[in-house]
């Protein structure tokens with residue numbers, strides 16, 4: 651594929667959506683709530699300087715957006731927010747294709763001060779690599795968001811440092827993760843930790859991915875995670891995982907594996923809400939977790955219902971579909 655075709659593939663002719671509403675269950679009542687997601691084109695120093703994480707293609711998307719458009723982040727937030735004035739929004743989630751703290755301090759302050767004045771919003775999620783989670787940064791945001799819950803999401807992906815850094819190229823040591831978790835706990839801020847279910851290891855099976863994910867959950871809970879989000883690894887263009895996928899050495903997850911993991915995790919960790927990431931990232935995914943033609947649609951609906959209610963009762967405990975064996 652030449653460079654021009656690749657660029658077109660990144661956006662695949664879609665309108666660029668800088669915000670959208672997704673339904674997420676209340677962790678306690680299982681009521682369906684609105685979560686407003688902002689996608690701010692900021693980018694990631696890790697991707698710009700060292701090529702980024704193995705599975706992540708966001709920097710290319712952001713480069714594409716910033717090449718085409720001027721992006722004033724404060725204006726984006728204010729203009730996008732106006733689209734949802736009639737909707738009861740409980741949570742706001744900022745995706746920046748990197749760490750929220752890579753936004754200039756004064757811009758962060760202005761964005762969050764604006765959000766802080768919106769009375770319906772209860773929770774504010776930001777994402778950050780561990781190295782940006784300092785006492786100063788956290789205290790500054792806490793000061794701005796006194797009436798709201800701040801939750802910091804960290805993509806640690808796996809308990810296994812070797813897989814995290816040699817396979818996923820995250821550049822995150824267990825020590826730096828632990829230090830960040832320690833800072834968050836000392837500031838009384840909750841952490842949402844991402845776990846990547848099936849890292850792009852040549853010929854990895856779903857069974858191996860399942861076992862390793864349970865170990866990763868144990869690890870991050872032990873380090874103080876309040877919430878977990880399972881990421882299922884869609885294939886994005888311009889990532890190294892795409893190279894493995896192209897030659898048949900990596901297959902996206904069987905969605906039954908995701909269903910089984912959620913059942914097991916909900917039984918083991920009753921006090922830790924386990925979120926499920928979307929299968930299709932906002933831009934440029936070309937393959938996603940799936941089942942066979944008989945069950946794919948049905949199970950995807952159930953998993954979506956799980957996302958929207960956070961109620962493990964909606965998951966499928968028994969099935970006879972041939973494709974469910976992992």
Ligand code: SF4
Pocket residue numbers: 694695696697701702703706707708747748749779805820
């Ligand atoms: S996964 Fe996060 S840290 Fe890694 S390159 Fe993507 S945005 Fe950067």
Ligand SMILES: [Zn+2]
Pocket residue numbers: 941942943944945946971972973974
């Ligand atoms: Zn099936």
